[in-house]
Every structure is written in structure tokens, then in C-alpha cells.
Amino acid sequence: MTASSLTLQAENGIDRTARRAAFLHHGASILLLAVVGAVFAFPILWAAMSSLKSTDDIITGTYPLSWSSFVPLKATLENYVYLFSELNFQRNLLNTLIAACGQVSVAVITSSLAGYAFARLNFPFRDVVFGLLLLTAFVPVEAIIVPLYRIMHWLGLVSTYPALFLPFACNPFGIFLMRQAFRDIPVEMEEAARLDGASPLRIFFSIALPNVRPTLATLVLIQFIWSWNAYLWPLVIMQDPNKQIAQVAIANLKSIPNSPMDGPLFAAATAVTIPLVILSIVLQRYYVRGLVTSGMK
């Protein structure tokens, strides 16, 4: 037994005692944390559980309260089978994916180009344009949806894939995020490249962009989640059921007269939500930074 493993053991011992002390001292807080986690996780987990119950079980099994209100006692995959065979839900998922990829692409292009220009280049009206841009953070899409629809109609884009993401090509959040990231690169790096004779465009692609990779990851993730979850705009602009995105397709399951679709609804909600929730938790370093930076003007 070497000295280092002995110290390791000792540290473990201390750690364990410290943890036990923490449990005793903070018992109430730890219990509270467990409850808080349960409250926030419950609805989504409950929906995932319910997706394994038949529609009849969901309707009759929840009330009055029993074990079957929470867990599928007769677990079945019939909702998923129905969803992916009868309802062709994979079609909607594919459409959501197309819209999200389109959104991510246009947002990355506009935000990184404009973010760099606002951070590093001097040109007339730069600050005026930037101010006008930030102002739109206060204008929610709900407020401009009627005229925006008319504009898309005029452009002949109603019920096309680009209509799902093109209107959100310029988003103040993304440009602000990229501008901050480019500003944080030491000017000396770009100076050195410039002295070596690199053009400003070359500097942008080979020095600036590679140095903001974590922020690009944040931007991609935030835009992807935002687009994946969009509901109102696709509902309005997409009138072709074959190109409709998943969120709207799920909500449509709620209102089918005389034929309750609760099982498939929970299955679709689970299929759309669980992967995204896992993604946001695994990549929370990027996700949280994006959310917090968006608020820090």
C-alpha cells in the first residue's frame, strides 16, 4: 500500500464523514430539494408513464386515485405503434427536424456575421442599427403575427418549409450573444494575423470563428430548442398537413371529436419532449449560459 493510496483513503473517509454531517445539518434543505425536483419533474414523467397506458386506462384509471393513476399496471406500447403506423408521426418529427435545422443554419449565419461586424468593425450607423436590433427583443412574435402572415403570403411562402424559419433569421439574442463572444477574443490575436497579411474576411474565418466555438454551440442549442418547441407560428403559416411540425400535430390530437386520443397524445408528447429534455440537461452548460446571457444586456 503506497502513501498516495493511503491519503486517498483518508480523504474518502473525511469526505464520507463530511457528507454525513451535511445530511444531518442540512436535512430539511435536502428534503426540500428532493420535493422541488419531484414537483418540476413530475408532469413530464407522469406523461411518459401514461404513454404506456391504453387510452381507456388513462381515462378511467386516473380517477379515483390509485396506483394506476401514476404507473401503467398493464404496460403497452400500442400508443407508439398507433402513432408511428396509423398517424405517421415520423413525418411530423421529420418536418420539425427540417425546420429546426433550417432555423439553426440561418441563425448561425446571420448571427456570427453580424455579431463579428458589430464587435470588431467600424462603419456608419453601426450603433443605430444595433440599437434597432436590440429593440426587437421587446416585440414578441405574437404581436406581429397577422402582418407577418400577410408578408409571407406576399412572398409566396405560405405552407413552405422556409416559412417556418426564415422570419426568425435575424434574432437579437443570437447577434448579441455572438457579439459578446467576439469581443472577448484578445485583439492581439487578430492583430498578429493582420500583420501577417491576412485579410479581415480571412481573420474572421480562421481566427475569430474557431475561437468562439463554445458560444456557437450555445447558439446552435438554443436555436434548436426554440425551433423544436415553436407552436404558434407553424400553426398559422403551415396549412399543408404533410409538412406540419410535431408540436401542432400533437395539439391536434386533443380535439378529435368523439374519439379520445389521450394515449397517442401522451406517446407523441413523450417522443417529442423526452429527447429534448435530456439534451438540455446533458448540455446544460451551454443551455444555461445561453439563457442567462440573453437576459444580461
Place this chain on the structure above:
Amino acid sequence: MQPTTAPARKKRQWTGPNSNMILGPAMILPAVVALALFQYLPLITAVLNSLQSFSPFDQSSTGWVGLGNYSDIFADPAFRYALLNTFLYIVLMLALTIPLALLLAVLLDRRLPGTTWARNAVIGALAASEAVTALIWNQMYEPSSGLFNAILHAASLPTQPFLTGGSQALVSIVVMTVWKDVGLPLLIFLAGLQAIPRELHEAAQLDGANDWQIFRKITLPQLRPSIVVALFMVTITATRMFTPILIMTQGGPQGATTNLALYSYLQGFEFQSQGTASASVVCMLAVLAIVTLAQSYLLRGQQEK
């Protein structure tokens, strides 16, 4: 784009007007086109449309009517309820979300067993979509077969109408939205808490301050910038609330949950009335502007004291 001048002038080129007069504007061009076409054009259109009347058949303008659309909507009781409800949503959301987020942030700031679990759950709720979470909560709120009434029934408490009750529907929607969106101010507060120097707390503890005194005298003042940001964000979230209302109640019962966002949507797409839809949108933006201006005024006043 390659600079061709002597090395001595390079510094001036970089920050000076020569090379960037073209590159700068070119790089913001895609963003500016999208900004003009999809943000400002609709916004200006909305303001102009609110001053015109439209043919119900082909949606073409039939002339300027001044403030006619505004007097029309203010004469409509449904609009007045929507205006009132918009303020109600804002007040309730702020009153519930900000203190809860503050409380949870203080709880989550300490590294204890269970912190990760609670934080992950909050982030999960935040990342899930409004549409899906509204559908799930809609099932739980269901008066005859829903989970909440099953729990109330099992606890021998009277069951509730929730979304179908005129006085409960709006609060039910707010509760769901607080559950979903409290994560955003919470994460802002957590970032703010982590920026507070530990020495401040330790010094106060040495001086014999208790937890509440430390929170009041150190944590809250230090968190001030984060609180200002969170107030603005929650105000915007509350003013634009739409998807949960459309999915859970469609604005009912009897308009009890309709806000200006839903009212203008219904005017524009259900009743095909562009003039009144635009006028109510302008009112919604006015509410947002008034509330945020009032907030910044009040908060500035407090700082000067």
C-alpha cells in the same frame, strides 16, 4: 478586400473607414434584411393597419378611419376584459415567479445532495415546449377524470373546476406557466448569486449576522442587477402568454382567460378583422412599454434613495 497599402498605415485600416466601409455593412446585410422585412415591416404595418378599415371579403384596405378601430375595440367588452386580463397575468406572474425563483435560487446555490436533481428537473421543465406542457397540465386539470381532482378526492377535499371555472381558469394557467418558466429567473439569480464574493458572507457571519440578515443586507442588494433583468424577462413572458391559453381554454370560459395576444389572434384569424386585430396588438405593445417603463422608473427611484 485585401489591403494593399504600406505597413505604416495598417493600424488605420483596421479601425479606420477604408476596408470596413464595405465589409462591415456586407456582414450585417443578411441580418438587416431579415430585421427590416420580418420585424420592422410587420410592426409598421400593424400600426398603419390599426388606422385603416378593411374589406371583409378580400382583406384590402377600404380607407383611413383614424382611431376608429381603437374606439371599436374599446367599445367591445371582450377587449376590455382582455386588457384587464393582460394586467392580471403580468401581476400574478411577477408576484409568484420572482419570489419563488429567488427562494429556489438561494436553496440551489448551496452544494448539497439533491441540488443536481432539483436543478435538472427545473431545466427540464424550462426546455420542454409550451404546447406539450400545456397539453399535459390540461389532462391533470381535467375536472372529471384528471389527476388533481383525483388527489383532492382521495384527500377528502372538494374537487375543483380548474380550467372550466370562471374564477379559477386564469389562475390555473398562471400556475402552469410559473411551473414551466420559473427556471429562467431562477438561473439568472443563480448566476447572480455565484458572482457575489464569498468574503461578504463570511465577514457578516463573523459579525454575528443571522441568515435572514445576511439575505436582506447582502444577498438582495448584490442581486439587484439580476432582479432587474428577471423582472423585465418575466414581464415580457407574461405579456405575450398565448400558447397555454389557446390550448387549455381557447380564452374561455366566457373570455375569462383571454388576454390581448389571444384577442388579436382571434380578431385577425378567426374574425378576419385586420383593423381591430392591429389596434389590439398596438395596445398590447403599449401595455408592455408602459409596464417596463414603470418598472425602470420605480427601480431607478429606489436606487437614488
